[in-house]
Amino acid sequence: MTPADRISVVTAVDGRFRTTSVCLGVAYGARHDPADRGGLAHVLEHLLMSAPVSGVGPLAQHIERLGGSVNAETGPEQMLFSAQVDADDADEVVDLLLRAVLTPELDAATFDTERAAVLREIEAAAADPMDTVQDAFLSALFPDHPLGRPVGGTAAGVAAMDLEGVRRVHRDALLTSPMALAVVGPRMPAGLNATGHAPPAAGTPRPPVLPGPARPAGPAWPDAFAWVAVGGRSTALTDTGRHRYTVLANLLGGHASSVLYRELRVGAGLASSFQAWDRGYTEAGAWRVLIGVESGNGPEAVAVVTRELDALATAGPTDADLEAARRHARMRLLRDTETPLEHARLLASNALSQDGPWDLDGELGKIAAVTRDDVRAAASALRDGLVTVVRPEAA
Incomplete structure (x- = not known):
């Protein structure tokens, strides 16, 4: 073959x-x-x-x-x-x-x-x-x-x-x-056969390599503008609970309806450029908030992220915040699938990483099903293993 x-x-x-x-x-x-x-x-x-x-x-x-x-x-x-x-x-x-x-x-x-x-x-x-x-x-x-x-x-x-x-x-x-x-x-290119969903991609499987403990260390803050990443491990790509981390990233994202936007930008005025994402891999995932901070603002910005994770781990999000985060996650998927090139990238990537066919409606349903308790569990897991890194570091 x-x-x-x-x-x-x-x-x-x-x-x-x-x-x-x-x-x-x-x-x-x-x-x-x-x-x-x-x-x-x-x-x-x-x-x-x-x-x-x-x-x-x-x-x-x-x-x-x-x-x-x-x-x-x-x-x-x-x-x-x-x-x-x-x-x-x-x-x-x-x-x-x-x-x-x-x-x-x-x-x-x-x-x-x-x-x-x-x-x-x-x-x-x-x-x-x-x-x-x-x-x-x-x-x-x-x-x-x-x-x-x-x-x-x-x-x-x-x-x-x-x-x-x-x-x-x-x-x-x-x-x-x-x-x-x-x-x-608009049509299938010549010579290709497809049913609309990809079967499992054939090839040589690679054994997973389980990661050891993370290596958190106190950041050496520079006397200049810097970027700081705060986050921890989420779950593997095929884990059924992955979508709780997606919703949590939208709760603490850079858009104006996020919890972190209200606290970090509007309330404390510490940063205007920040984002959150989650990525899943074979053995585990990575979830992080990335913030651009002026000199002297870094420690307080990290403290705000930590406080918000604590609050979400303890009480969970409000109904309004949870719904806004789910809607943002939903719209991201809809935008990507309504952009042909991004749709093709999604289909190819998920055909390699999913156990079964990737389905947009199924993904939207999983996002809609994320509950307050799901978010609490994700925030709690992250809070207990936070890693903070800054670049550039102090000389």
Whole structure:
């Protein structure tokens, strides 16, 4: 069986569209990189979009010449390759996308160029505290664990890579990983078969690696503007209670109806830029609030987050706040599924990570079912294991 034969295909056909959005998801990410070659998945992602394919040159350039858009990204557990093109170009683009990822023409010149580009990205990210604080947070939350590695890799690891090593990982790891192709458009591209829901993506399963204890440490506050991440571990991606953490993130999000907005921005005037999110992975999840704080405001901002988590863990949210948070979570899903390219990304990603078919109405129902007691339980679990990281740190 070839890799192409193992790809699960899921579609959302809508005759009103005049564009086709596609996303190929691969269950290979930064956590699967060799320990001494952090960033290999990221480099490989760059190569697959930039290497010549089927006589048309680099895939990204060809799609852009067609007037379409293309993107690729590497996460801790997945790589996503996506494009949106005129529906009349969909047959060609799907074929080229599969060729680019499955049978790439990797050459030394492209490797050298893209490795240099990744090294520049790492250097730029290291100068941005908003980037470095999130890597540092995950490192503290999952110390000595693959989930704690920076997704982009390290300069030393990337500089030590060679083309043969990248080819080997492509052949032995990426091509044996589960894959799913999502298509959102007016019709099915030629040569694809789908029933509307993807079956479980075939591929080599990887055993989970249970994380050890988190490594909380007191932040060294700088005498300057800084970014601070406050949060803890949530539950694994397939856990039935995951949606309580989604709702909790919306209760403490950056929108004007959130509990934290009232207390942190309106009440205390400590920050105007903050957000909350939750991410689920194979063994556990990560939930955090990210806040931009002026000099001297950091400790008090963290205290506000802690107090709000305490209050939610003790009494839970009011009916009005709970309903507002559920509505925000619902609208996020609706916006994504009504944006064709985001819909394709959701379908591909969830086809790789869900035990069964991903269904929008089912997801909305799970959000609507989150109760006050569910939120209390999530807030209590987080409160008892908070990790706080700030960047830049005091010299």
